[in-house]
Amino acid sequence: MSLELKNLYDDFRDGETIKAYAKIIAEDAKRLKTPLNIMEVCGGHTHTIMKFGLPQLMPENITFIHGPGCPVCIMPKERIDHAYVLAMQPDVILVTLGDMIKVPGSNGSLQDARAKGADVRFVYSPMECITIARENPDKKVIFFAIGFETTTPMTAVLVEQVIKLGIPNILFHINHVTVPEVMAELIDSRDVHIDSYNNQIDAFIGPSHVSVISGAKIYDKFPKEYGRPVVVSGFEPVDVMQGISMIVKQFVEDRCELEVQYKRVVNYEGNLKAQELIERYFEKMDLFRWRGLGNVPDSGLKLKDEFASLDAEVVYRDVLPIAEIEDHKLCICGDILRGMAKPPECTIFGTACKPTTPIGSCMVSSEGACAAYYKYGNLL
Amino acid sequence: MTKNVTIAHGNGGEENNELIQKIFYKHFENDILAKSEDAAVIEEGKLAFTTDSFTVSPLFFPGGDIGKLAVCGTCNDLAMMGAKPEYLTCSVIIEEGFSTRELEKIVKSMKKELEINGALVVGGDTKVVPKGSVDKLFINTTGIGKIEQKGISASALEEGMSVLVSRDVGAHGATIFASREGIELESSLQTDCASLYPQVKALMDADIEIVALRDATRGGVAAVLNEWAKSSTVCIEVEEERIPVQEEVKGICEMLGFEAVSLANEGTFVLAVAQADEAKALEILQNTHTSSAVIATVTKQYEGKVILNSSWGTKRFLDLPTGELLPRIC
Numbered sequence: 020m021s022l023e024l025k026n027l028y029d030d031f032r033d034g035e036t037i038k039a040y041a042k043i044i045a046e047d048a049k050r051l052k053t054p055l056n057i058m059e060v061c062g063g064h065t066h067t068i069m070k071f072g073l074p075q076l077m078p079e080n081i082t083f084i085h086g087p088g089c090p091v092c093i094m095p096k097e098r099i100d101h102a103y104v105l106a107m108q109p110d111v112i113l114v115t116l117g118d119m120i121k122v123p124g125s126n127g128s129l130q131d132a133r134a135k136g137a138d139v140r141f142v143y144s145p146m147e148c149i150t151i152a153r154e155n156p157d158k159k160v161i162f163f164a165i166g167f168e169t170t171t172p173m174t175a176v177l178v179e180q181v182i183k184l185g186i187p188n189i190l191f192h193i194n195h196v197t198v199p200e201v202m203a204e205l206i207d208s209r210d211v212h213i214d215s216y217n218n219q220i221d222a223f224i225g226p227s228h229v230s231v232i233s234g235a236k237i238y239d240k241f242p243k244e245y246g247r248p249v250v251v252s253g254f255e256p257v258d259v260m261q262g263i264s265m266i267v268k269q270f271v272e273d274r275c276e277l278e279v280q281y282k283r284v285v286n287y288e289g290n291l292k293a294q295e296l297i298e299r300y301f302e303k304m305d306l307f308r309w310r311g312l313g314n315v316p317d318s319g320l321k322l323k324d325e326f327a328s329l330d331a332e333v334v335y336r337d338v339l340p341i342a343e344i345e346d347h348k349l350c351i352c353g354d355i356l357r358g359m360a361k362p363p364e365c366t367i368f369g370t371a372c373k374p375t376t377p378i379g380s381c382m383v384s385s386e387g388a389c390a391a392y393y394k395y396g397n398l399l
Numbered sequence: 400m401t402k403n404v405t406i407a408h409g410n411g412g413e414e415n416n417e418l419i420q421k422i423f424y425k426h427f428e429n430d431i432l433a434k435s436e437d438a439a440v441i442e443e444g445k446l447a448f449t450t451d452s453f454t455v456s457p458l459f460f461p462g463g464d465i466g467k468l469a470v471c472g473t474c475n476d477l478a479m480m481g482a483k484p485e486y487l488t489c490s491v492i493i494e495e496g497f498s499t500r501e502l503e504k505i506v507k508s509m510k511k512e513l514e515i516n517g518a519l520v521v522g523g524d525t526k527v528v529p530k531g532s533v534d535k536l537f538i539n540t541t542g543i544g545k546i547e548q549k550g551i552s553a554s555a556l557e558e559g560m561s562v563l564v565s566r567d568v569g570a571h572g573a574t575i576f577a578s579r580e581g582i583e584l585e586s587s588l589q590t591d592c593a594s595l596y597p598q599v600k601a602l603m604d605a606d607i608e609i610v611a612l613r614d615a616t617r618g619g620v621a622a623v624l625n626e627w628a629k630s631s632t633v634c635i636e637v638e639e640e641r642i643p644v645q646e647e648v649k650g651i652c653e654m655l656g657f658e659a660v661s662l663a664n665e666g667t668f669v670l671a672v673a674q675a676d677e678a679k680a681l682e683i684l685q686n687t688h689t690s691s692a693v694i695a696t697v698t699k700q701y702e703g704k705v706i707l708n709s710s711w712g713t714k715r716f717l718d719l720p721t722g723e724l725l726p727r728i729c
Contacts, residue, residue, distance in 0.1 A: 135403060
C-alpha cells in the first residue's frame with residue numbers, strides 16, 4: 020500500500036522541481052503587461068498553496084485569490100441548523116463526512132449535539148451508512164451529504180443501493196454543489212459594498228478531482244465567454260507550480276485557453292458513468308445559498324421528486340428551520356471569496372474569529388482561506 | 400469556553416489547555432502544579448509524581464494493548480523528568496460483561512512492561528460498572544520515581560541548542576486510525592508504544608546534560624515544540640525534511656489529511672541538548688532506533704513560535720493542533 024501511495028505524491032513534492040518552476044515563473048512574469056491575479060477555486064488548492072508556502076515563491080506581480088471551493092465553508096448556517104435539528108430528533112443517527120461535525124450553526128455544531136447525547140457519526144465512505152442502518156433497524160439513519168462533484172457520485176451510489184436493497188431506514192439531506200456555476204457567479208455578481216462588478220480574477224486554477232468526474236469540459240465557457248484562462252491542476256505543490264506557469268505563459272503568449280496540467284488522470288469528457296448516475300437521482304435546485312456569497316442559481320443539487328420519500332428535507336419538513344441566517348456584520352468573507360480582500364484585512368481575523376471559534380465561512384474548515392492563513396500564513 | 404465539554408477538549412491541543420487552565424488550574428492553584436511538567440517534582444526535587452488514565456479504543460492494537468500503554472504512559476512521564484520509575488498504583492473501571500481472559504491478557508502485558516522499567520505496582524482499585532457506562536475497560540495508573548538528573552525543564556531552552564527526536568514520528572496515532580472500525584486499511588504499521596526509561600538512562604549514563612525532555616503523546620511533536628517555544632520564549636526552527644516519518648504513516652496522513660508531527664506517539668520523545676552534546680546524544684539514540692534524528696535548532700527569529708523550513712526555501716508556522724482530529728473531505 021505505502022509504495023503505491025508514495026509513488027502518487029513523491030515526485031510532486033520535489034524541492035528542486037519546485038525551485039525550477041519558481042525560476043521559470045519569475046522569468047516569464049517579467050514579460051507580463053499587467054499584474055496577474057490567479058484564483059484557485061478549490062479549498063484543497065488553498066491548503067496546498069499555504070502549507071507549502073507557494074506565495075513566498077511568487078514574483079511581486081502574481082497574486083493568489085482564494086476561491087469558495089470548500090464544501091464545508093460554504094454551507095450556510097441554516098443548513099447546518101438542519102443537521103443539528105435532525106441529529107437531535109429521537110431515534111435518528113446523523114451521519115456525515117469529517118470536518119462537517121465541527122462547523123457551528125446557530126445552536127452549536129454537530130459536535131455539541133453529540134455532547135448533548137445525539138448520535139452523530141462521521142464516516143469515510145457514505146456506503147458505511149448501510150452497515151449502520153442494518154445494525155440499528157429501529158433507528159433512522161440520515162446521511163447529511165456534502166461536497167462538490169467529487170463526492171456526489173458516492174452519494175448517488177448509496178441512493179442506488181438503498182433502493183436496490185430496499186433498505187427502509189436511510190434518508191438523505193443533500194447539500195451537493197457544483198463548481199462552474201459559482202465560478203461564473205464570482206465574475207458576474209455585483210459587489211454590494213461598492214456597487215460594481217469589480218472582481219479581480221484574471222485566471223483560474225481548476226481542481227483536478229472535480230474534472231476526474233465531470234471532465235475538463237465544464238470550464239469551456241470561461242476562456243470562451245468570460246476571457247479567463249483555466250488550467251486544471253493537481254494538488255501537489257509541483258502540480259500547482261506547473262499550473263501557474265502554464266497560466267503565466269498563456270498571458271505572455273497572448274492566449275486564452277482551457278488547459279489540463281493534470282493529464283495523468285483528467286480528460287475532456289470525465290467519468291461518463293458517474294455523470295449518468297448523478298443525473299439519474301439528482302436535479303438542479305433553482306438557487307443554493309452559499310455562505311459568504313449569497314444565492315447562486317443552479318449551483319446546488321437535490322433528489323428528484325420521484326425519490327422524495329428518501330429526502331430528509333421533505334420527510335422532516337415540519338421540524339426544519341427555514342429562515343436564512345446571515346454571518347456577522349464585520350465578516351468580510353464575501354470580499355475574500357471574490358478576491359477583493361485578504362484574510363488579514365478583516366478586523367476580526369485572528370481575534371474574534373479563529374479556527375476554534377469561527378465566525379465567517381472562510382475560517383470554519385481547514386481548507387478555508389482564513390483558516391489556512393491563520394494556520395500557516397502569518398509569516399507573510 | 401463552550402457550554403459543554405466536547406471531544407476536542409481532550410485532544411492535547413488548544414481546547415484541552417483551555418479546559419485545564421480555566422477549570423482545574425484555577426481551583427487547584429499551587430506552585431508545583433503551575434509548572435505543568437510531565438510529572439510533578441516533589442520533596443525538594445528528589446521525587447517525580449504523576450498519573451494518567453487510559454481509554455484507548457480498540458483495547459488491542461498492532462504492537463500493543465491498553466495494559467502496555469497504561470504502564471508505558473505513566474513510567475514515561477516519570478522518565479521524562481529524569482526519574483527512574485519505582486512504584487505504581489493501578490485502578491481499573493470495567494464494564495459489566497468484559498471477558499476475564501482479556502483482562503488477564505492485559506494485566507500480563509502490564510507486568511512485562513513493569514519489568515522493563517524495574518517498577519512495581521503496589522496498590523490499586525477495581526470498579527465494575529453497568530453495561531454502557533464505560534467502553535469495555537478504562538485504566539488509571541499513578542506513579543512515583545526517584546529523580547536521577549535534576550533541572551530538566553520545558554523553560555530551559557536557549558539560542559543555539561539542538562532538538563532531537565528519538566525515532567520516526569506519528570506511528571501510534573496512525574496505527575490507531577488505521578485499526579479503528581470504519582477504515583478498511585491493510586497496513587503493517589505498529590504502534591511505537593514502548594518504555595522510554597532505558598533510553599533516558601543511556602543518555603544520563605553518557606553524561607549528556609538533558610536540557611528538556613518530553614514524550615510526544617497527544618498533540619504529537621508539534622505540541623511539544625510549541626510548548627517549549629512558549630515556555631522558553633525562543634523560536635524553534637525545524638527542517639521539515641529531517642523529520643523522520645515512516646512511509647506508511649505518511650500514506651495515512653496523505654489519505655486523511657493529517658500531519659505526522661501532530662499525531663500521537665507512545666514511545667517517542669523529543670530531546671533538547673546543547674549543540675556540543677548533539678552528536679553524542681544522536682549516537683546513543685540511534686543505538687535503539689536508527690531513525691532518530693536532529694530535527695531543529697533553537698533561534699530567536701520568532702520568539703514563542705515553531706517554524707518549518709521547506710527544502711525549497713519557504714517557511715511556515717507549525718501550530719498547536721486544534722480541534723478533534725478529523726479527516727478533510729476533499
